[in-house]
């Protein structure tokens with residue numbers, strides 16, 4: 242969140258997250274090398290540099306798949322939300338692992354020769370598939386993504402450009418699949434690694450298609466609530482208070498408007514836009530933590546009554562007028578400018594549906 | 599072809615790296631005033647991104 246720029250904005254959760262990444266990567270590399278040594282003893286011993294190149298390569302592939310499935314998974318189950326929260330650090334860690342894989346390969350296959358080591362590695366013999374070059378292009382894209390992952394770049398490039406740039410991950414992913422398929426797997430007599438790669442790609446693809454279809458269903462199937470002609474669309478009946486769990490939200494869509502998230506903080510309701518000011522995360526899938534609406538994507542926080550981030554941060558989101566009649570929640574569909582105060586509306590959680598009539 | 603791409607990328611990044619220093623220590627604040635009080639580690643962290651996006655950043659500055 243923005244006040245003055247710092248290199249890394251750590252908090253307790255992110256420190257634990259990063260520690261787990263560091264330990265997992267180190268553990269994976271160590272185990273990979275150990276198994277390589279045990280299962281391929283001399284004379285068919287795989288040399289240590291090659292084992293390390295493979296260990297970093299496989300580790301990078303695993304991390305890339307995790308990164309790519311966290312997003313859709315978090316739309317399906319809130320259990321994946323903690324992973325999504327600090328995906329950016331996972332992304333940068335992945336780049337470091339992929340870079341180490343590339344540097345080791347560069348040193349091992351291209352080092353100490355008379356030719357430029359990069360060209361020595363990338364120049365494929367005529368007629369063969371230049372799989373190293375695919376990896377090189379993918380690495381360039383990952384470098385650009387890692388280098389521009391800080392919020393400063395989001396603010397400098399603007400939301401649309403930043404997102405477009407980071408969508409290149411799918412091109413890079415395709416290049417990586419080609420890099421592995423035409424590279425390491427060509428000399429692999431065992432079919433299992435190829436099947437695992439295809440399974441990974443199928444998982445990424447199907448999860449994206451599934452969540453994409455769900456989004457389309459939400460927009461087209463759930464019939465946005467219609468504005469009523471006869472009362473000048475002043476208020477729209479959107480749901481019952483009983484549909485909103487404590488510290489959570491219900492997301493509603495009113496015809497011609499962005500989605501609105503109605504949050505329940507103790508026994509009062511507030512309505513804000515469902516779109517996070519950071520990167521458009523779905524606020525309604527987040528929850529209220531320490532009295533603030535907390536975005537499930539990267540943890541940006543907003544006060545329910547004003548839509549402002551708590552000081553010293555400066556982000557703001559739109560708020561909406563809300564009213565409770567009996568058990569019904571009504572909303573005025575016109576958003577207030579971001580940061581406008583709207584008094585939260587109290588309601589009696591113990592009142593039954595029939596009592597209110 | 600591959601050699602050509604590698605040299606173009608290399609030259610592009612080398613120019614970007616040289617330009618990154620004035621950017622991170624001074625020019626960025628013309629585009630984003632919030633970098634005025636940024637910490638040194640943050641500025642160092644901006645070097646790779648600046649080396650990659652330097653043409654865009656130059657255009658932004660000259661446009662102003």
Ligand code: FES
Pocket residue numbers: 517518519520521522523536537538539540541
């Ligand atoms: S915190 Fe990043 S999108 Fe909400």
